[in-house]
Amino acid sequence: MISVSNVFYVYPDGHEAIRDLSFSVQKGESIGIIGANGAGKSTLLKLLVGLYTPQSGCIVIDNMRMSKQTLRHIRQIVGFTFQQADDQLFMPTVYDDVAFALRNDGINENEVNQRVANALTIVGAMHLKDRPPYRLSEGEKRLVTIATVLAMKPKILLMDEPTAALDPKARRTLIHLVQELPHTKIVTTHDLDFVLECCERTIVLANGTIVYDGPTENVLTNEPFLHEHHLELPLMLQKKK
Amino acid sequence: MIYPHMLNIVQRRNIHPLSTLIITFTYIFVVASFHSYAFIEMIPLSLYPIAMIIFCRLSIRHIKHVLIASLPFATVIGVSQLLFIDEHILFFHWYIEARWMAFSTFVLKNTLAILAATVLFLTTPIEQLAGALLSLRIPRFLVIQLLLTHRYIFLFLEEAKRLREAYMLRAPRHRAIKLSVWGSLVGHLLLRTFDRAERVYEAMTLRGFSIQHMHIKIKRWTTEEMIYTYVTVILFIVYRLVVI
Amino acid sequence: MHMADALISPTVGMAMWGATAGIAGYSLKKLNIEADEKKLPLMGVLGAFVFAAQMINFAIPGTGSSGHLGGGLLLAVLLGPYAAFLTLSVVLFIQALFFADGGLLAFGCNVLNLGFYTCFIAYPLYKQLIRRTNIWFASIIAAVVGLQLGAFSVVVQTLLSGKVELPFTTFTLFMQPIHLAIGIVEGIATATVISFVTKTKPELSPTIEAPMNRLIGTLGLLALIIGGIFSSIASSKPDGLEWSIFHTIGTDELHATTAIHHAFERLQQSLALLPDYNLKSGGASIGWLDIGTSISGIIGAFIVAVAIMAPYIIKKWRREA
Structure with missing residues (x-):
């Protein structure tokens, strides 16, 4: 589904964000990407949707090598939700926002209607459809951003810090939703409990390279390793002292 | 300048945005066209915003805030009228001081224009206004x-x-x-x-954005809405022509 | 400086709407947004920024009072004149609609007074000055010039409209000094932000756009002249005929109290340049009123036109020198 090989990315200001990164993802996998602040998590996600272009190396998604020509198609397949929901929801109503991509694609209004309703129902936000996004709670905004992406019928979901700034109940709702979605998923987060519940595989990044790639249980129980990378044991695994 | 209650304002959306837009502009146009002593003539015009506020149950709180915010300006210009005008005018059978007439006319005019704009804002959610602006070729x-x-x-x-x-x-x-x-x-x-x-x-x-494809919903004008708009606009204009 | 609807006549309002539409159309064309779609979200978000920046007051040193940023000049420096003009138009529209801050009919006036002069007069001036002096000097001078023109424009538009009774001299002497102070504060604030941004993120530092087209100046000038002529035609039916205006003392002006005022008045009378727009004469001499308003309308437009052209003239003169 996704194959990243030997990718390097340097920011215009010279900061080397991604160094010789390679991994591949099978269909239906759910992967958590964790690591300290500035380890390159968000950069990696932006590379996967072509917002950034790597200086070298290659990214293949659904058997298509990422390039200017395939970008449009790849973005149809890959849905990306931003860390700050407010950046993603810029239309006057929730409905318009979810319909945004579809209308840009020239899909007829009937089908738009159906797909928007469908996407909003999946995330359980149908009742918000006429509300302006800026009046939603952080949890509601998060669900809507996921709906905006689901409406495009992607095969792969990329989520940047989906549980940031959510209250426990909203976070729980999100976890259930993510568990139920059948898509191939890559999630960057600092919420290790979320990774434990939603992702069977984990990649740990440090200074733009992969320092661990394997089953989630193995790494999230390795306390010294986690500490080394500015992480800690998931709360549910911590013994009460 | 920003009012804390604005996040919770309920905008009514039962009137067609294009109707309100056209009516508001005609109204303000008519109000502005009255001369500086037309206090009595303008009083009947206050029916429009008052009716809208009552029938659409608009947020009194917002209207209050907006009017209060306009007070300093209205006072300065209004008082200047008291200072700069020194003549008498014929009011029915009496000569009265023109300055007070000018003062009250200005205050009324200012209030009516502000009320009309506020009615437009309170009855038209921004996404509908966007559609109306598009259909006006903005x-x-x-x-x-x-x-x-x-x-x-x-x-x-x-x-x-x-x-x-x-x-x-x-x-x-x-x-x-x-x-x-x-x-x-x-x-x-x-x-x-x-x-x-x-x-x-x-x-x-x-999400594949392009300016051309960005969808903004333009609501259709129903016959009733069209008639409502035309009738109201004509009423305002006829009133203006008859009174002067 | 936002004008309310009650201050202006429909003719002046519409003429200024027309001028605004013309300049906005021209700016849209020059901006060529298809080539740089990135500018759309930037303009949208910067428009919101202006609202936020206006909320944050700063203490004006040595006075105990506080001021806030207007943002026009800053936008012009960050976005270039065309994008800044459009962004300001949107900001002013939202202010008029949401907060009734500035009227809807007066929207055109406000865009010209606050947007046009800032983007197309003050900003080119800023560009010229920044090459020879520093940010502080350039911003202050540019902001002052922009606001002085804007303030004068308010006076002219108000008098052309003839809806309120304000003697030209008194009104001008009231508006200009106030806006001199506001301009200096605006200039300092703008320079403060610009120098911060250039220091912290040099790659963002403002790009100086291609030279201004003369067309824009001509367009604004044309609008003002048309506005002047139109409004004088419109007011050929003077306000309140049926009220039968009755004069008691014979002058409608507040008698001047200061020496400066006297001097100005004498100057004004001797030059017979701008008799008060609302020169109220006896009912019989309506013809004179007509001529008076027309002349003052056109002269007002002319003064503004000269002011508009000043930067170009200076530029040309500099080049030749």
Whole structure:
């Protein structure tokens, strides 16, 4: 589904964000990407949707090598939700926002209607459809951003810090939703409990390279390793002292 | 300048936005065209905003805020009329002092124009207004820009409020922010604005944005709405022509 | 400086709407947004920024009072004149609609007064000055010039409209000094932000756009002249005929109290340049009123036109020198 090989990315200001990164993802996998602040998590996600272009190396998604020509198609397949929901929801109503991509694609209004309703129902936000996004709670905004992406019928979901700034109940709702979605998923987060519940595989990044790639249980129980990378044991695994 | 209650304003959406837009402009046009002593003639015109406020049950609180905010301006100009006019006018059978007539006419005019604009705002949600503007051939680009600015105003105002509070908490004795600090405060806000613009742009391109394709719903005019609009507009104009 | 609807006549309002539409259309064309779609979200978000920045007051050194940023000049420096003009138009529209800050009919006036002069007069001036002096000097001078023109424009538009009774001299002497102070504060604030941004993120530092087209100046000038002529035609039916205006003392002006005022008045009378727009004469001499308003309308437009052209003239003169 996704194959990243030997990718390097340097920011215009010279900061080397991604160094010789390679991994591949099978269909239906759910992967958590964790690591300290500035380890390159968000950069990696932006590379996967072509917002950034790597200086070298290659990214293949659904058997298509990422390039200017395939970008449009790849973005149809890959849905990306931003860390700050407010950046993603810029239309006057929730409905318009979810319909945004579809209308840009020239899909007829009937089908738009159906797909928007469908996407909003999946995330359980149908009742918000006429509300302006800026009046939603952080949890509601998060669900809507996921709906905006689901409406495009992607095969792969990329989520940047989906549980940031959510209250426990909203976070729980999100976890259930993510568990139920059948898509191939890559999630960057600092919420290790979320990774434990939603992702069977984990990649740990440090200074733009992969320092661990394997089953989630193995790494999230390795306390010294986690500490080394500015992480800690998931709360549910911590013994009460 | 920003009113804290604005996040909770309920905008009524039962009137067609294009109707309200056209009616509002005609109304303001008519009100502005009256001369500076037309106090009596303008009184019947106050029926329109009052009727709208009552029938659409508009937010009195917002109207109150807006009117209060306009007070300093209205007072300055109004009082200037008291100072600069020194003549008498014939009012029915009496000569009265023109300055008071001019003063009250100005205040009434100002109030009516502000009420009309506020009625437009309170009865027309921004996305519907956008559609109405498009059908009036306002360039798409400007309409989209209007929507985007509107989208981020409240977010930014809250951020500004937080910045100000953060400063005041650490400098409780200052009444306003020191200029040097202010520069970096607003400068930071500006830099974050650029970052945000960048991310919004990314979010747009990821979903295949192009100006031409951005969908803005344009509501159809039903026959009743059309008749309502024409009748109201003609009423205002006829009134203006008959009275003078 | 936002004008309310009650201050202006429909003719002046519409003429200024027309001028605004013309300049906005021209700016849209020059901006060529298709080539740089990135500018759309930037303009939208910067518009919201202006609202936020206006919320944050700063202390004006040595006075105990506080001020806030207007943002026009800053936008012009960051975005270039065309994008800044459009962004300001949207900001002013939202202010008029949401907060009734500035009227809807007066929207055109406000865009010209606050947007046009800032983007197309003050900003080119800033560009010229920044090459020879520093940010501080350039911003202050540019902001002052922009606001002085804007303030004068308010006076002219108000008098052309003839809806309120304000003697030209008194009104001008009231508006200009106030806006001199506001301009200096605006200039300092703008320079503060610009120097912060250039220091912190040099790659963002403002790009100086291609030279201004003369067309824009001509367009604004044309609008003002048309506005002047139109409004004088419109007011050929003077207000309130049926009220039968009755004069008691014979002058409608507040008698001047200061020496400066006297001097100005004498100057004004001797030059017979701008008799008060609302020169109220006896009912019989309506013809004179007509001529008076027309002349003052056109002269007002002319003064503004000269002011508009000043930067170009200076530029040309500099080049030749």
